Amino acid sequence: MQNEIRQDKIVGSRRFSNYFWSLVLFVGGLGFLLAGLSSYIQINLLPFTNSIELIFIPQGVVMIFYGTLSLAISFYLTLTLFLDIGSGYNEYNKIENLVKIIRKGFPGKNREVLLTYPFSNIRSIGIKITEGLNPTRSIYLCLKDERNIPLTPVQEPISISDLEEEAADLAKFLDLKLENL
Known part of the structure; x- marks a missing residue:
């Protein structure tokens, strides 16, 4: 019976590259979002840079947009990893x-x-x-x-x-x- 049935396992989304890109997108997106918010509220939320010097329109808005987009893609990748799509x-x-x-x-x-x-x-x-x-x-x-x-x-x-x-x-x-x- 063993030689009558063959099963080949298929690895889904749980690969190193997906873990890597999920983490990179999260860290980068969080940095962009905090930089954009810092330019709006005029309080430095990032300790390693001075984001207050950014002009909110258009630089801060663009940073918030890219940060939000990056965090959303990171969330999607993390969801596919969790569900092992x-x-x-x-x-x-x-x-x-x-x-x-x-x-x-x-x-x-x-x-x-x-x-x-x-x-x-x-x-x-x-x-x-x-x-x-x-x-x-x-x-x-x-x-x-x-x-x-x-x-x-x-x-x-x-x-x-x-x-x-x-x-x-x-x-x-x-x-x-x-x-x-």
């Missing part, structure tokens, strides 16, 4: 002849996303590699109706050899052909 697993079950893709979403009636595909609807396993400014390296489940379902999470690109090895292992496990998209 995008995490889940891919299950390949030879007993039931099904591929199940399970992911966590935002709270609500569709909090957990469950996609199931019978083996009879699967054409192949595909690999897509794009280089350039925004490189992507992904493995896809290619269906007979020409849909391509991504199996790998959004992440830093892994090496091409690791991607090919992972895709080849999956294609061998499911007894499917491997194709380049």
Whole structure:
């Protein structure tokens, strides 16, 4: 039974880069907000600089706007980290002849996303590699109706050899052909 079911864990939003950017945006946003407020109330709220010298209109207003925006994005990132959006697993079950893709979403009636595909609807396993400014390296489940379902999470690109090895292992496990998209 162990060799009949394969589960691949998917890391969601709980990655180091998201923790880092959430903290940077919070600290930067708080600094901008306090600097803008300091220029309005004429009391220095930041001990390491003299924000009173800023003219409230337009500099203070812009600082408050950017600080608020940065804090809102930081809050959103922290919320996605807390809820672990995008995490889940891919299950390949030879007993039931099904591929199940399970992911966590935002709270609500569709909090957990469950996609199931019978083996009879699967054409192949595909690999897509794009280089350039925004490189992507992904493995896809290619269906007979020409849909391509991504199996790998959004992440830093892994090496091409690791991607090919992972895709080849999956294609061998499911007894499917491997194709380049």
